[in-house]
Amino acid sequence: MRYTVAVVGASGLVGRMMIKVLQERSFPVGELRLLASERSAGASLSFWGEDYPVREVVADAFENVDIALFSAGSTAARRWAPVAVEHGAVVIDNSSAFRMELDVPLIVPEVNPHALQDARPRIIANPNCSTIQMVITLKPLQKRYGLRRIVVCTYQAVSGAGQKGVDQLEDELQGRLPRTRAFPHAIAGNAIPQIAQFEEDGFTVEERKMIHETRKILEDESIGVSPTCVRIPVMHAHSEAVHAELRTPFEIDDVRALLADCPGIVLIDDPDATAYPLATMAAGSDEVYVGRIRRDPSVEHGIALWVVSDNLRKGAATNAVQIAELWRTIRER
Ligand SMILES: NC(=O)c1ccc[n+]([C@@H]2O[C@H](COP(=O)([O-])OP(=O)(O)OC[C@H]3O[C@@H](n4cnc5c(N)ncnc54)[C@H](OP(=O)(O)O)[C@@H]3O)[C@@H](O)[C@H]2O)c1
Numbered sequence: 555m556r557y558t559v560a561v562v563g564a565s566g567l568v569g570r571m572m573i574k575v576l577q578e579r580s581f582p583v584g585e586l587r588l589l590a591s592e593r594s595a596g597a598s599l600s601f602w603g604e605d606y607p608v609r610e611v612v613a614d615a616f617e618n619v620d621i622a623l624f625s626a627g628s629t630a631a632r633r634w635a636p637v638a639v640e641h642g643a644v645v646i647d648n649s650s651a652f653r654m655e656l657d658v659p660l661i662v663p664e665v666n667p668h669a670l671q672d673a674r675p676r677i678i679a680n681p682n683c684s685t686i687q688m689v690i691t692l693k694p695l696q697k698r699y700g701l702r703r704i705v706v707c708t709y710q711a712v713s714g715a716g717q718k719g720v721d722q723l724e725d726e727l728q729g730r731l732p733r734t735r736a737f738p739h740a741i742a743g744n745a746i747p748q749i750a751q752f753e754e755d756g757f758t759v760e761e762r763k764m765i766h767e768t769r770k771i772l773e774d775e776s777i778g779v780s781p782t783c784v785r786i787p788v789m790h791a792h793s794e795a796v797h798a799e800l801r802t803p804f805e806i807d808d809v810r811a812l813l814a815d816c817p818g819i820v821l822i823d824d825p826d827a828t829a830y831p832l833a834t835m836a837a838g839s840d841e842v843y844v845g846r847i848r849r850d851p852s853v854e855h856g857i858a859l860w861v862v863s864d865n866l867r868k869g870a871a872t873n874a875v876q877i878a879e880l881w882r883t884i885r886e887r
Pocket residue numbers: 562563564565566567568569589590591592593594595611624625626627628629630648649650681682683713714715716717718865866869870
């Protein structure tokens with residue numbers, strides 16, 4: 555069985571990665587429609603060696619589409635995702651537009667595949683990139699030991715802000731005046747403790763996403779989550795210092811063995827050999843890299859970990875295509 559797939563936001567960083575991942579994973583694409591804004595209409599992108607035109611998104615473009623992979627931001631998602639569903643498509647959206655809606659499944663296939671029960675046309679949300687890598691790491695610990703609270707500091711790559719973020723860092727590194735400004739300050743040479751706008755309580759929108767999405771995916775509204783999200787001058791892959799309070803006692807060696815056994819996780823944890831996850835290691839791969847695992851003696855049942863993953867792949871495109879694969883399994887049952 556082959557599917558008609560639309561990629562909305564095809565010309566962006568995530569969109570182009572989704573096309574690559576569909577090919578890498580040999581997703582059974584019958585017809586591919588590449589959609590973006592009028593700015594990219596007329597461009598072309600390659601899939602299995604063939605050039606496909608990028609068209610401006612219009613309602614008719616969703617005619618007979620089975621799966622619409624959206625990575626065009628919240629405004630475009632709010633406008634076009636319901637139109638795609640009306641045309642009979644299942645939408646997998648990378649924006650934050652629908653993530654917290656009660657009837658919208660928010661899925662990380664390694665963590666909560668059961669949140670998708672049927673293959674009817676609907677919107678499915680792909681979580682925030684920083685949240686995905688954290689919940690993949692914490693789910694096995696939650697299952698075995700219980701999870702009370704998380705304190706997390708992120709070190710996020712500029713590609714998380716899309717093409718504009720990459721352009722700004724490239725220009726600054728070359729000593730050029732930036733073509734565009736994706737960040738409130740120069741990013742070369744800085745760690746900026748602001749991703750998206752601030753809210754009244756002093757947290758940013760990015761931090762708010764980590765709080766609410768984590769609870770929704772881990773299905774426990776009582777989990778305390780205290781994030782600080784920081785942008786750093788790294789091109790690809792987000793790093794996170796995660797401090798978690800578990801509910802029951804644990805042995806560090808058991809945690810290492812548990813995580814080493816989990817699909818989607820690669821353990822790199824040999825401090826004596828200076829071996830721990832790095833952004834350059836994770837960039838270009840689909841795994842979540844975990845290391846620096848140690849007891850946090852400042853709280854009861856405390857554990858500290860360092861978690862790194864490619865934001866464009868597992869944090870966006872790969873996770874979205876894996877959701878499409880999950881949908882396909884249900885559909886073909
Ligand atoms: N970058 C990441 O690591 C990451 C991770 C998780 C989720 N996401 C989410 O994925 C989405 C895309 O991110 P990105 O990094 O790929 O950004 P990007 O590089 O800036 O690309 C944005 C894409 O959206 C398209 N677009 C913008 N406005 C549109 C409109 N009104 N109608 C149709 N298409 C429109 C753009 O088309 P034009 O080229 O024609 O302007 C472009 O293809 C965002 O919602 C972002 O929050 C990103």
